[in-house]
Structure formats: C-alpha cells, structure tokens
Amino acid sequence: MRVLDLFEYLRRWNAAQTHTQIAAQLAIPKSSLTQLLKTLVNRGYLEYDPASKGYFLGPAVVSLGQRSAETRDLVSVAEAVLADAARATSETCALNVLKGDVSEVMATASGTHRLHYTMRIGDVAPLYATSGGKALLAHLPEEMRRDYLARVTFEKVTPRTIDSVAALEAELAEVARTGIAFVVEEFTPGIVGMARPVLSRSGFPLAAVNIALPVARYDAALKRRCLNALEDAVAMIRERAHLG
Template sequence: MPPAELGSVKSAMRVLDLFEYLRRWNAAQTHTQIAAQLGIPKSSLTQLLKTLVNRGYLEYDPIGKGYFLGPAVVALGQRSAETRDLVEVAENVLAEIARTTSETCALNVLKGDHSEVMATANGTHRLHYSMRVGDMAPLYATSGGKALLAYLPDEMRQDYLSRVHFEAITPRTIGSVAALDNEIAEIRRGGVAFVTEEFTPGIAGMALPILSRSGFPLAAINIALPVARYDAELKQRCLTALEMAVKLIRQRAGVD
C-alpha cells in the first residue's frame, strides 16, 4: 500500500478509536487524557480534534477543557436508522411503481462517492432493465446518483466536485466538473434528475430525492427504462409515479 494510503488508513483508525473512546465516557475527556489513552502524538491529535470540532463531530467544554461527542455523530446514527426505515417502507412502494409503469425502479442511498441500490422492483416488460440490491454506480453517472449529489449540503458537494475523477463509462457519460455543476443547478431548479445512456447504453433514467426535514438527501428513487420506449407520455407517467412514491415513502417512514 502506498505511503499516502497508509496515512489515510491511520487517520481513519484514529477517528474511529476516538469516537469509541469518547462513547464510553459520560464526562468530557481532555487532550492529555485522549493522547495517553489512544497513543496519538499530541501534535497530530491537536489538528484532529480541531477538525472534528469544526465539523460538529466533537464539542469542546472550555470550562473543563475536555472534548465529547457532538451533534454530527448523533445525526449519523439517526440517518442510519432513517435509511433502514426507508428501505422497509420503500419495498411495497417500488412494487407499485413497477406495476403501474411496467418499468424497473429502485431506492438508492449515498455510499461514499457512489450511489447504492438498497431495494428494487423489476419491470414487467419482456425487455426491461434489471437492478440488484448492492449495485453501485458513480454519483455523476446515474439519475439516482445525481439526485443525491444535487441535494447534498454545499460543503459536501463542493468537496466531491473538487476531487471527482470522471470515467467515460459510455460515450455519453458526463466528463467535466463544469458540466456536472450545470446539471446539479438544473436538478435543483426542477427537482428531478435525468440521464440518457450515461451509465448503460440504451437505458434512460429519472430520479427524485427523498429529503429529510433538514433537506438532506436520505435516498433517491429512480426509474430506469430502455430509450426505445422513452416517449413523452411514458416520461410523464413515470414522473407522476415517482412523485407519488416520494410522498408515500416520506409519510410512511415518518419523515414528513
């Protein structure tokens, strides 16, 4: 493993060790206590703690001069629970979409720089696109991924755009930050993401985000279908189905 990757792994392990250590204590822990317990050099620990406080993962008690877990850690746990609830609720809704549109649909969630399929229902046409639970794709290449990306908080989205590497998965895959940024703005204006043959030749897709009360994209629900059937009437029917699905999932999962 290259030195840079080893450094990244070590940093990640330190963050996890720190979270687990602080979770065991009811009282805030000082810089000295953390360094001694976890064996992290004080100079490295200072920058790590500063970063985590700035991001909301830790809070600092100026009176006791100690650190404790912040609201962002709690939010991560809540988001995980919300995702599980969404998957359970979405399965029946996806089946209804597939029945009414005859097309394949899926629930996607954010997984690093990718979208991951968490639930799916296949279309009823003999010729249909298939998606499987666990399938992953770059955020920039699919409708579900773009719907998630467009509604990320500005800081997270800009961080992604600053380091994304585009792969020409098909001849129509988007290939520049400027083009992707323009699409993101369009998605945010219209509320829906579209792709045509950007991930799979011959397949078009559309997706809507499922947002938390604070506006974070908990998931995206998409429909994928052959471009040979993709006319104006079917497009509108699919959009209507997606809008109803998002509304139902939010209500049944208690997001509204």
C-alpha cells in the same frame, strides 16, 4: 485507536469527563490529548463544558448515527413503495444511496414487461452518469458538490455519457431547480432513467428513487406516468420514514 477509545469511554460514562480523567483512564500523554481534544471539538465530535471543564460527545457523532439509522429506515420502507411504483408504471424502480463517488442500489422492484432493465441490490454507478446519481449530486451541500466536481474523472461509459464539469454543473442546476434528473443512454445503451431525491428534514439527499426503462418504449404518456409514480414514491417513503 485513541479516537475510538475516547468515543467509547465517553459513551460508557454518558457524562462530561475532564482532561485529567481522560488522560488517566486511556493512558494518553496529556500533551497529545490536548491537541486531539481540540481537533475533535473544532470538528463537532466533542463538546466542552467550561463549568465542569469536561468533554462529552458532540453533535457530529449523533449525526453519524442518525444518518445510518435514516438509511436503514429508508431501505426498510422502500421495498413496498418501489413495488407499488413498478406496478403503476410496469417499469423497473430502485432506491439509490450515495457511497463515495458512486451511487449504490439498496432496494429494487423489477418491471413487468418482457423487455425490462434489471437493477440489482449492490449495483454501483458513477454519480455523473445515472439519474439517481445526478439527483443525489444536485442536492448535496455546496461544499460537498464542489469537492466532487474538483476531482471527478469522467469515463465515457457510452457515447452519450456527460464528459465535462461545465456540462455537468449546468445539468445539476436544472435538476436542483426541478427536483427531477434524467439520463438518456448515458450509462446503459438503450435505457432512459429518471429520478427524484429523498431529502432529510435538513435537505440532505438521503437517497434517490429512479425508474429505468427501454428507449423503445419511452414516450410522453409513459414519461408522465413515471414522473407521477416517482413523486408518489418519494412522498410515501418520506411519510413512512417520518421525514416529513
């Protein structure tokens, strides 16, 4: 509560506030406030101005707001782009975002074949078992990826689901090199998936665009068409979301 009160107080004033001012306005004991301010400065949520001896909101707070805005922008432009990709390939396409240890579908367009894979908004899946999840994982900052790999527990969703850190690390290295992630029946029997990440200006994976299709229809020609559609979709989303 103190952290939230502090953020809201500094936002209202939109100017640096001293230790004494903050303690008085928020009724926080000075000894407790000292450690709180130190921690928030060290984490980048506050900045300290030695000249005025005041504190103000730092870049980490701004980054949180930007991330939320970027995700909303991506979702708002993705629907039309995914519809174009679905028409170009006749296969189901989706926009996936990172949500803890899973990927979540935020927008989707269904394929036109009678037999097609359905992805619904709000669907979640393990990062290690889907093409969109692997595209996100491979492009995370190293610290975040190491943290995930240190605690991941593999569930054998299908007989072909990847089930070891070593195998996943090797696959993620290839995804990072090529920019393309593949799965074959790792999350859903009979389904192939492929994905590309949508990166921020700093290289963070804001989302992944994936295409899912039945194994029975998967051949070299369709693979090329889907990969071209993914490349076009990511480029269009980046352009329309002003990420380029």
